[in-house]
Amino acid sequence: MIAVRGLRTRLMVAYALFFAIFLTGLAAVFRARLESTLNTQKQDKLTEEWASLKGGYLRIDTGPEGSPVKGQNGANWIYDKDDPDEKTEVLDIQKVFLITDRNGNVILDIDTGDRQVSSAYESIGIDPPQVVRQRVQEALQFQRTLKPGSPGKAFWSERRGSDGVRYLVRSGVFFDEGRFESTVHIPYYVSIGISLGDSDKTLAQFTWVYVAVIPGALILGSFLGWVMAGRALTPVRDIARAAQRISGSNLSLRIPTRETGDELDYLILTFNRMIDRLESSFQQMKQFSADVSHELRTPITGIRGQLEVALFTAQTTDQYREAMFNALQDIDRLSQIVRALLLLSQAESGQVILQKSRIDLCEVGSDLVDQFQIPAEAAGVRLSADLPEECFIEGDRVQIERMITNLLSNALKFTPEGGEVRLRLSAAPEFVEIVVEDTGRGIATEHLPHIFDRFYRVPGSGTAPGPEQGLGLGLSFVAWIVKAHHGKIEVQSTPGKGTRFIIQLPAPGVGSDSMELAGEPAVGG
Ligand code: ADP
Numbered sequence: 410m411i412a413v414r415g416l417r418t419r420l421m422v423a424y425a426l427f428f429a430i431f432l433t434g435l436a437a438v439f440r441a442r443l444e445s446t447l448n449t450q451k452q453d454k455l456t457e458e459w460a461s462l463k464g465g466y467l468r469i470d471t472g473p474e475g476s477p478v479k480g481q482n483g484a485n486w487i488y489d490k491d492d493p494d495e496k497t498e499v500l501d502i503q504k505v506f507l508i509t510d511r512n513g514n515v516i517l518d519i520d521t522g523d524r525q526v527s528s529a530y531e532s533i534g535i536d537p538p539q540v541v542r543q544r545v546q547e548a549l550q551f552q553r554t555l556k557p558g559s560p561g562k563a564f565w566s567e568r569r570g571s572d573g574v575r576y577l578v579r580s581g582v583f584f585d586e587g588r589f590e591s592t593v594h595i596p597y598y599v600s601i602g603i604s605l606g607d608s609d610k611t612l613a614q615f616t617w618v619y620v621a622v623i624p625g626a627l628i629l630g631s632f633l634g635w636v637m638a639g640r641a642l643t644p645v646r647d648i649a650r651a652a653q654r655i656s657g658s659n660l661s662l663r664i665p666t667r668e669t670g671d672e673l674d675y676l677i678l679t680f681n682r683m684i685d686r687l688e689s690s691f692q693q694m695k696q697f698s699a700d701v702s703h704e705l706r707t708p709i710t711g712i713r714g715q716l717e718v719a720l721f722t723a724q725t726t727d728q729y730r731e732a733m734f735n736a737l738q739d740i741d742r743l744s745q746i747v748r749a750l751l752l753l754s755q756a757e758s759g760q761v762i763l764q765k766s767r768i769d770l771c772e773v774g775s776d777l778v779d780q781f782q783i784p785a786e787a788a789g790v791r792l793s794a795d796l797p798e799e800c801f802i803e804g805d806r807v808q809i810e811r812m813i814t815n816l817l818s819n820a821l822k823f824t825p826e827g828g829e830v831r832l833r834l835s836a837a838p839e840f841v842e843i844v845v846e847d848t849g850r851g852i853a854t855e856h857l858p859h860i861f862d863r864f865y866r867v868p869g870s871g872t873a874p875g876p877e878q879g880l881g882l883g884l885s886f887v888a889w890i891v892k893a894h895h896g897k898i899e900v901q902s903t904p905g906k907g908t909r910f911i912i913q914l915p916a917p918g919v920g921s922d923s924m925e926l927a928g929e930p931a932v933g934g
Contacts, residue, residue: 416645417638424634425627432626436619443615447608448577452565455579455603458502459563462601466499467508469585469597470519477522482585482595484508485519505529505576505602508583511545513538516597530602532570533578541598548582549596568602575605644673648680660688700864704746704880711739749882753863756889763805763893767917770841771796773810774832781817789826792817800836803917804894812890815883816845816910822879823908824849839919840896843912851904860900861888 470485472478488495508525509515513536515526526535536544544564564580580600644667651664663681666674715736723729755761778794785792802809813832820830824847833844852860852867859865864881887910891898896914 417635417642420638420641421631421634424637425631428626428630429623432619432623436616436623440612440615440619444608444612447605447611451577451603451605451608455577455601458498458601458603459579459581461498462502462599463583466495466502467583467599469508469516469583469595471585472519476519478517478519482510482597483517483519483522484525485586502601503527505533505578505604507535507598507600509536509541509598511542511596511598513541513598529570529576529604530600532572533568533576533602536580536598536600544580545582545596545598567605570604575609576602577605578602644677648673648677652680655684657691660684660691697863700881701750704864705743708739708743708746712736712743715739746880746882749880749886753882753885753889756886756893761893763808765803765805767801768804768806768809770800770802770809770834770843771798773806774813774834774843777810777813777817778832781821785821785830788821788824790821790824791829792821793829793831795831795833797834797836800834800841801917802841802894802914804914805890808890808893812887812912813843813845815887819879819883820845820847820849820908823847828907836916838916840913840916843914844909846907846909848907851906851908852900852902853904854902857900857902860884861898 466486466488468485468487469482472481472483476483486499488499490496504527506525506527507515507530515524515535517523518525566578566580568576568578570576578600579602580598582596583599584594584596648664651662655662663684664677666677668674715732719729719732719736723732752761774796775794778792781792817830817832824830828848830845830847830849833842833846835842835844856865856867860867861884863885865884866879866881888898891912891914894914896912898913899911900908901911902908
């Protein structure tokens with residue numbers, strides 16, 4: 410649960426961060442665009458004002474009779490004072506303006522004698538004489554033809570007034586009209602500006618709105634993140650809950666898939682498969698404990714019965730001896746079972762270390778067939794061996810002998826008198842094949858998959874419970890030994906006709922070490 414909550418918080422933080430970064434980025438882009446649009450507007454406006462100034466509103470003329478600048482050059486504003494549009498336009502221009510001579514001295518109005526500089530322009534600072542001279546110089550170089558009205562070089566600058574307001578300023582050079590007829594044209598410095606205060610205010614408002622919106626967006630993002638992460642994680646929580654309900658006694662529970670085919674469904678499927686495997690292992694373990702206690706109970710009951718006979722009913726020495734003998738037989742079987750079980754569990758848990766060496770299987774096979782001749786003759790079964798000259802394998806001699814012994818003894822046990830049992834060996838480049846076949850009672854198809862299980866005996870195997878009955882562990886051993894030697898085992902059987910066990914073991918040098926731990930058996934067939 411803690412982990413799920415942690416994940417949810419992390420997802421929420423990720424959402425919120427994403428929102429914050431996204432919105433901040435968006436705000437930055439919008440602000441930049443807004444700023445550039447506002448700047449362009451101001452520039453256009455100033456360019457327009459400059460054009461109308463140049464186009465006729467302003468001329469530098471010689472002061473006529475009665476003018477405050479009589480005989481000198483002064484600014485001559487020419488516009489229709491009764492036309493509100495023209496008047497507004499000129500007044501707009503005159504809000505921020507400066508007209509000086511080529512040395513930076515402010516000139517006067519031809520009619521009123523007013524200094525041609527507005528107070529707003531004074532607040533941004535009258536251009537120093539050296540700047541004016543420099544600009545005039547540049548303009549003169551730029552302006553080859555000294556025609557009035559021809560475009561001059563424009564200087565753009567951005568300045569700040571004493572009140573902190575920013576101004577966009579455009580400066581340039583005009584030439585006087587009065588002496589146009591003469592060959593000398595005197596340059597004058599004209600500069601007009603426009604306040605950027607309202608643009609700045611708009612930008613500041615925009616910024617403040619954003620600053621106010623971003624925390625809101627963060628809260629919204631976090632909330633959305635929390636809700637969406639919660640929704641996405643609900644199935645995970647369901648899986649965890651279902652997993653908690655599953656216990657050793659409740660392994661049949663499965664988590665239903667949501668049929669969405671997504672990663673979580675895949676997780677559920679994987680989880681269910683794991684539970685399948687666990688269930689089957691649990692089942693095997695349960696079955697095994699039940700089998701073991703059952704197998705042990707039989708001889709223990711036998712021993713108890715014999716001891717009771719000895720204690721309560723036996724009177725003669727022979728009766729005592731017989732009871733003791735029977736009890737000993739049961740004890741033998743008991744220790745046989747315990748020994749076999751111990752060995753098998755050691756083998757299957759990898760505690761038995763195989764002592765592998767190069768062994769001649771033909772020699773082993775021939776020895777074993779010889780050993781089994783006497784019991785075979787006693788049972789009236791013909792036992793034969795079909796062996797090549799030699800066939801070597803890398804293996805643990807003791808275990809290989811145990812494997813063939815188990816198969817031969819089973820074959821003899823389940824083959825009636827007059828039958829036949831045969832051991833065949835053959836060598837191929839990649840493997841050596843061991844075949845044990847008999848003409849016995851065979852195994853019905855439905856039992857074939859189980860004969861390698863521990864304690865499995867085909868029902869009605871004929872051997873009555875007692876000392877002669879098999880333990881049902883022989884083939885489990887065989888399977889483990891084959892697996893430990895990296896081999897394969899297969900069984901073919903026809904009820905009433907016979908059984909054939911086919912084992913293939915890798916030929917020497919075909920993928921195995923000389924000494925290794927044996928794992929769990931895997932069986933084919
Ligand atoms: P057991 O010790 O009882 O023989 P195994 O594990 O060796 O146990 O064999 C399991 C069962 O497989 C036997 O009880 C028997 O029913 C069947 N079986 C094994 N080998 C043969 C065979 N050659 N012919 C018929 N049945 C066989």
